[in-house]
Amino acid sequence: MLVGLLGLQGAFLDHIPHLKRCGVAYTIVRDREVLGRIDRLIIPGGESTVMSKFLLEFNMLQLLTQRIQDGMPVWGVCAGAILLAAQVDGRPGSVGVLPISVTRNAYGRQVASDTQPVDVPQLNLLNYPAIFIRAPRIDKVGAGVTTHAVRGQDPIFVQKDQLMATTFHPELNSDDCFHRYFIGL
Ligand code: GLN
Numbered sequence: 001m002l003v004g005l006l007g008l009q010g011a012f013l014d015h016i017p018h019l020k021r022c023g024v025a026y027t028i029v030r031d032r033e034v035l036g037r038i039d040r041l042i043i044p045g046g047e048s049t050v051m052s053k054f055l056l057e058f059n060m061l062q063l064l065t066q067r068i069q070d071g072m073p074v075w076g077v078c079a080g081a082i083l084l085a086a087q088v089d090g091r092p093g094s095v096g097v098l099p100i101s102v103t104r105n106a107y108g109r110q111v112a113s114d115t116q117p118v119d120v121p122q123l124n125l126l127n128y129p130a131i132f133i134r135a136p137r138i139d140k141v142g143a144g145v146t147t148h149a150v151r152g153q154d155p156i157f158v159q160k161d162q163l164m165a166t167t168f169h170p171e172l173n174s175d176d177c178f179h180r181y182f183i184g185l
Helices: 013-022 048-057 061-069 079-084 177-183
Strands: 002-006 025-029 040-043 074-077 085-088 098-103 113-120 125-133 137-141 146-151 154-160 163-166
Touching (some): 013 025, 079 085, 125 146, 137 154
Parallel strands (some): 002 025, 002 040, 074 163
């Protein structure tokens, strides 16, 4: 199995130690050729506006959408979750394949970046220190979307079939549980 890390911009390198410990092969995805031959994809945190611009510029957006429609598992982290969302700040999202609505940078300045203890029953985690960095808020989840974890009332880890999104950054923690879960999808 070859895991792709979208490497156009953002925090993709932080995923590498996790994937190494999980014992899976990985590659950085920066063009259509590589995008066409990976088995699954992590879209990292970063700036969703910049990443969506590069996806268009490098002519990768349509192929990515096609591969997702054909069943490729994808995990969107923070900005990656924004790219996957069907609705972003009331407008259609860039990749737009996951039926959730998000508001970018919704937690305001003071709490834009913080660590919150959260429970994730699906992964047997209690008080997992979820790291939020200028995170989006998931305002609505559509049909078929399962919420695996919440912050207050807000979903922060959602999944629909082979697509998952976290508004926080598991790659910044030392354990590999989210990576293992994604690899198992
Ligand atoms: N605020 C960023 C955005 O809107 C996301 C931040 C992140 O990925 N840590 O794209």
